[in-house]
Amino acid sequence: KAGVTQTPRYLIKTRGQQVTLSCSPISGHRSVSWYQQTPGQGLQFLFEYFSETQRNKGNFPGRFSGRQFSNSRSEMNVSTLELGDSALYLCASSPEAGGYGNTIYFGEGSWLTVV
Amino acid sequence: GENVEQHPSTLSVQEGDSAVIKCTYSDSASNYFPWYKQELGKRPQLIIDIRSNVGEKKDQRIAVTLNKTAKHFSLHITETQPEDSAVYFCAASVHQGAQKLVFGQGTRLTINP
Numbered sequence: 278k279a280g281v282t283q284t285p286r287y288l289i290k291t292r293g294q295q296v297t298l299s300c301s302p303i304s305g306h307r308s309v310s311w312y313q314q315t316p317g318q319g320l321q322f323l324f325e326y327f328s329e330t331q332r333n334k335g336n337f338p339g340r341f342s343g344r345q346f347s348n349s350r351s352e353m354n355v356s357t358l359e360l361g362d363s364a365l366y367l368c369a370s371s372p373e374a375g376g377y378g379n380t381i382y383f384g385e386g387s388w389l390t391v392v
Numbered sequence: 393g394e395n396v397e398q399h400p401s402t403l404s405v406q407e408g409d410s411a412v413i414k415c416t417y418s419d420s421a422s423n424y425f426p427w428y429k430q431e432l433g434k435r436p437q438l439i440i441d442i443r444s445n446v447g448e449k450k451d452q453r454i455a456v457t458l459n460k461t462a463k464h465f466s467l468h469i470t471e472t473q474p475e476d477s478a479v480y481f482c483a484a485s486v487h488q489g490a491q492k493l494v495f496g497q498g499t500r501l502t503i504n505p
Contacts (some may be wrong), residue, residue, distance in 0.1 A: 310491070312493075318435070319481075319498060320498075322494065325492060333491070333492045338484040367435065370492065378489060381426065381438070382438065383428075383435040384435060
């Protein structure tokens, strides 16, 4: 099975611009979540989607948004970029099962640099 | 909300020795505790996980223990090898119709030959 695929892998943007990152989950996985990784703040949860619905959201400003399509693929968007948005953005997917937590698999990430 | 503390932030051990990384969590409702290994420039990779109905889990040289009463869990790596050098993250999750991992700050493990 192919793993979680993220595009683009690297990108440089200017302050004030917006960016869209894409994620294709592992085949059959319906839950997609996004995390931001920075040296200072570590790994922080952005949001999680399941069946095209956002089920959970982290403590990030409204400039960070996402969506999920009917084929489970997901995109996240950051508008009005700030220097502090420079980070590795990780997408993760997991199968859905009730009860205990599901195993979460990460993609290689999208490295965003804001200049 | 959930908060996860991880110690130590850096750990250096001699090849062949054991390494132990400890995490504590705050939300007693957390029921899933994965550990991830991240090599430089790579994605976090799941190495082992444990659910709250289990006290210990082992996979070859890696083991995880969970103490629900004290709200802490630990990663144990025995017979360490140079390829074990990486940053290790613990996480905790409460599955309540959705899943959100709260990560510890990470431990940079260095194995000295």
